[in-house]
Amino acid sequence: MAGSSIGAMVVGTVFIMVFGMATMTLVESIDESVKNSEFDLSEPEVTLVSVTDKQESTGPIAGLSFSSPSTNSAGNGYTSGDQCELVSSGTGSGASVDIIVTAGEIVGFGLNLVSGNGYSIGEIVTINCGSNPNSGDYSVSSIEDQNTVTVVNTGSETVDLSHIFLTLSDTGTKAQGTPFTPFVNHYSGSNVYLFPGEQLTTDAFPLDPATHGFEIEDDPDRAFLAIYEHKDAKTVTVT
Amino acid sequence: MAASGPSEIILLSAGLIVAALVSGILLQTWDDMDDVLDERGKQGAEDVRTRVSLVSDPINIQWVNNDNAKIHLQNSGDTFLDVNSVGAVLGGTTMTVTVTDGVTTEWLPGDVVQFTLTNSGLDSSLSSGDNDLLMTVSVSSTATGYTGLDTLREEVRLVKP
Numbered sequence: 001m002a003g004s005s006i007g008a009m010v011v012g013t014v015f016i017m018v019f020g021m022a023t024m025t026l027v028e029s030i031d032e033s034v035k036n037s038e039f040d041l042s043e044p045e046v047t048l049v050s051v052t053d054k055q056e057s058t059g060p061i062a063g064l065s066f067s068s069p070s071t072n073s074a075g076n077g078y079t080s081g082d083q084c085e086l087v088s089s090g091t092g093s094g095a096s097v098d099i100i101v102t103a104g105e106i107v108g109f110g111l112n113l114v115s116g117n118g119y120s121i122g123e124i125v126t127i128n129c130g131s132n133p134n135s136g137d138y139s140v141s142s143i144e145d146q147n148t149v150t151v152v153n154t155g156s157e158t159v160d161l162s163h164i165f166l167t168l169s170d171t172g173t174k175a176q177g178t179p180f181t182p183f184v185n186h187y188s189g190s191n192v193y194l195f196p197g198e199q200l201t202t203d204a205f206p207l208d209p210a211t212h213g214f215e216i217e218d219d220p221d222r223a224f225l226a227i228y229e230h231k232d233a234k235t236v237t238v239t
Numbered sequence: 240m241a242a243s244g245p246s247e248i249i250l251l252s253a254g255l256i257v258a259a260l261v262s263g264i265l266l267q268t269w270d271d272m273d274d275v276l277d278e279r280g281k282q283g284a285e286d287v288r289t290r291v292s293l294v295s296d297p298i299n300i301q302w303v304n305n306d307n308a309k310i311h312l313q314n315s316g317d318t319f320l321d322v323n324s325v326g327a328v329l330g331g332t333t334m335t336v337t338v339t340d341g342v343t344t345e346w347l348p349g350d351v352v353q354f355t356l357t358n359s360g361l362d363s364s365l366s367s368g369d370n371d372l373l374m375t376v377s378v379s380s381t382a383t384g385y386t387g388l389d390t391l392r393e394e395v396r397l398v399k400p
Contacts, residue, residue: 011255015262022269029273033280039287041317163349165313169299174398176299179311179351224296228315233296 044227045155046164048234049199051223052148055239056204059143060115060216061086061095064125066108066138074105075127075136083112084129086138092119097138099127106136115216117206119143144216146204147236149182151194151225159194161187164227168212168220168236177213177220185211282385289387290316291378294351297395302370306359308397309339312376313351316389319382320346325354329397330372332361362399370397 064086068074078084080101086092095116100108106127119125119140126134149166153159161183169176183194186205194200207214214220225232294311302308308329314320322343327334334356343352374395380387 008251008255011258015258018262018266022266022273026269026273026276029276029280033276033283036280036284036287039284041288041290041315160349163313165294165311165351167294167296167311169296171299174299174301176296176301179294222296222298224298226292226294226313228292228313229290233298 042157042228043155043230044157044159044163045153045230046151046159046194046225046227046232047154048223048225048232049150049152050148051150051166051234051236053145053219053236053238055143056146058091058118058120059146059204060117060206061092061113061119061125061140061142062115062144062217063140063142064097064109064113064138065141066106068106071139072106072124072137073135074107075130075132075134076104077132078104078106078127078130078136081110082129083114084127086116086119086125087128087134088119088123088125090118090120090123092116092123092125095119095125099129099136104130109138115144115206144206145219145238146206148202148204149186149223150199150201151182152199153194153196155230156196158196159227161192161194161200164194164225167224167226168207168214169222169224170214170218170220171222175214175220178211179226180211282387285318285380285382285385285387286389287387288317289320289378289380289389290314291320291376291389291391293374293376293391293393293395297374297393300395300397302362302365302397302399305362307355307357309353309355310374310376310395311351311353312378312391314346314348314378316380316387317348318380318387319348320378320380322346322352324379326377327354327356328375329356329358329361329395330364330370330374332358332364334358334361365397365399367399370399371395372397 078101083098086095096114098110098112123140124137126137165179166182167179182202186202206216221236292313292315294313325336327336339353339355376391
């Protein structure tokens with residue numbers, strides 16, 4: 001009797017332990033399910049402060065003038081039809097134009113103007129081609145408008161700048177551009193994140209069909225910002 | 240004492256066998272419940288982490304070539320999305336959805352992908368100019384072996400030239 005009672009107690013204890021462990025596992029699974037259902041996705045909030053489209057102090061060349069010999073030099077050693085780099089005396093780079101030449105001297109320019117960026121109105125740009133490069137020059141008569149985008153983090157989460165997308169559109173023609181990341185494409189600062197309350201502005205940038213879906217001379221008047229579930233829109237200030 | 244010994248042992252043995260059988264059944268049931276909860280939890284977690292958002296400006300979506308519209312969608316969730324299992328309904332019409340560039344295969348969190356929604360049948364129900372419609376887009380993820388689903392419902396203005 002004593003032996004069988006002890007045996008029953010041992011077996012009973014084992015059963016209780018097994019049931020206890022199984023109950024613990026079940027509770028852990030329920031706990032894990034509850035934790036999964038409570039998972040919150042990121043809800044960043046970024047608001048547009050301003051979007052401008054205006055002439056900056058420097059920019060891409062919109063127009064050239066040639067007035068020789070009063071202002072510009074005709075130079076020598078040039079070949080008509082050549083696409084020649086325009087060398088800035090300031091910060092400009094990337095511009096070029098096809099030249100019109102008579103007897104080696106520049107007499108005008110063609111229609112294939114590549115705008116570059118960083119040029120200022122009135123600046124003299126030398127013409128870097130031919131057998132006597134930079135002996136002739138043009139004047140920059142006008143520059144293109146450029147855009148800037150300013151945003152502020154109005155949420156409570158830090159935002160990855162590469163997740164902010166902006167789409168420009170023209171409400172008149174109903175044309176919609178291509179979404180782009182203003183703080184990846186047009187931001188030279190070192191910031192990677194936008195912290196709560198922080199405000200940031202892009203560099204001035206000209207419109208480009210490949211990036212924005214608009215030509216450099218276009219004036220889209222609406223900007224639409226999207227970051228995850230948060231959206232914001234603002235009228236572009238065109239001056 | 241000696242006479243009652245064998246019957247007690249028989250009763251004890253019978254009791255232990257019955258208890259073992261019942262315990263086995265109970266433990267198996269609890270184990271099944273545990274598995275179901277675990278599966279549901281993982282499935283739920285994948286659902287919660289799956290999200291898609293519209294990046295295109297909903298006010299000016301162009302209806303192109305009388306049969307398609309292009310939209311940009313952002314993976315705003317926390318898991319990989321499948322670009323080949325996107326579904327869309329535009330104004331009650333089911334659209335054929337393709338990746339516009341034809342080469343994108345990965346859709347990571349934060350990434351934006353352009354999709355073309357095509358159905359020439361919708362054209363006849365659109366009038367020239369602005370058409371305000373409800374767009375529904377569904378996406379799914381398969382990153383963890385569990386399929387998470389999310390549906391985006393957005394009012395859009397389709398512009399027919």
